[in-house]
Amino acid sequence: MGLLTEIRSSISGLFAGSEPKRIGIYGPPNAGKTTLANRIARDWTGDAVGPESHVPHETRRARRKENVEIKRNGNSVSIDIVDTPGVATKVDYEEFLEHDIEKEDAVRRSREATEGVAEAMHWLREDVEGVIYVLDASTDPFTQVNTMLIGIIESQDLPALILANKTDLEDASVQRVSNAFPQHETIPLSALEGDNMDEVYDKIAEYFG
Ligand SMILES: Nc1nc2c(ncn2[C@@H]2O[C@H](COP(=O)(O)OP(=O)(O)OP(=O)(O)O)[C@@H](O)[C@H]2O)c(=O)[nH]1
Numbered sequence: 001m002g003l004l005t006e007i008r009s010s011i012s013g014l015f016a017g018s019e020p021k022r023i024g025i026y027g028p029p030n031a032g033k034t035t036l037a038n039r040i041a042r043d044w045t046g047d048a049v050g051p052e053s054h055v056p057h058e059t060r061r062a063r064r065k066e067n068v069e070i071k072r073n074g075n076s077v078s079i080d081i082v083d084t085p086g087v088a089t090k091v092d093y094e095e096f097l098e099h100d101i102e103k104e105d106a107v108r109r110s111r112e113a114t115e116g117v118a119e120a121m122h123w124l125r126e127d128v129e130g131v132i133y134v135l136d137a138s139t140d141p142f143t144q145v146n147t148m149l150i151g152i153i154e155s156q157d158l159p160a161l162i163l164a165n166k167t168d169l170e171d172a173s174v175q176r177v178s179n180a181f182p183q184h185e186t187i188p189l190s191a192l193e194g195d196n197m198d199e200v201y202d203k204i205a206e207y208f209g
């Protein structure tokens with residue numbers, strides 16, 4: 001190795017440990033991904049990532065919040081959070097019509113959401129180094145899980161933290177979510193109320209630190 005190459009590689013070695021990890025927040029539409037991304041961003045940087053909405057497919061392009069530094073027990077872990085559009089098997093414009101959105105707007109939204117899903121899948125294969133998988137604990141996990149997404153996570157061997165969100169709702173069952181992912185640990189939370197965020201941050205540090 002030439003001297004210059006050697007110097008360059010030792011310099012990049014110095015910085016390798018402090019490079020933020022790119023963590024994608026994945027899951028079905030309406031699970032609370034943006035609510036969670038905003039909570040994490042607000043807790044550690046003071047500003048939000050994007051708008052939250054009860055209308056599914058609110059997030060239609062992936063959004064990134066860079067360099068979020070989470071401090072845990074004297075250590076700190078630096079992550080870029082990528083909030084992705086909800087991954088559904090298909091995006092139907094009629095879904096939007098139920099939310100009082102005009103047809104033309106609904107068709108545009110469903111086209112954007114479909115492109116967003118393809119983009120989120122692409123990032124999962126090419127760009128993301130860890131996954132936070134958010135499910136709505138108040139509905140059946142088997143209707144929410146996308147097998148293609150799980151397949152990519154497994155084949156890329158990405159560290160994946162499974163979160164059972166919306167535990168504040170009466171119908172929430174964390175057990176149902178953890179039964180759907182027997183090989184993983186499932187962490188309960190309410191992104192909306194901010195319940196159990198300490199454990200979520202501990203796990204983020206443990207999985208992605
Ligand atoms: N009760 C309850 N509602 C929540 C919670 N987290 C999110 N929500 C609500 O669920 C709805 C969807 O939240 P978002 O954060 O926009 O969901 P998303 O997963 O980003 O949805 P898309 O961008 O459409 O894929 C909103 O009305 C949120 O207020 C929670 O912990 N408890």
Ligand SMILES: [Mg+2]
Nearest residue numbers: 033034058059
């Ligand atoms: Mg969203």
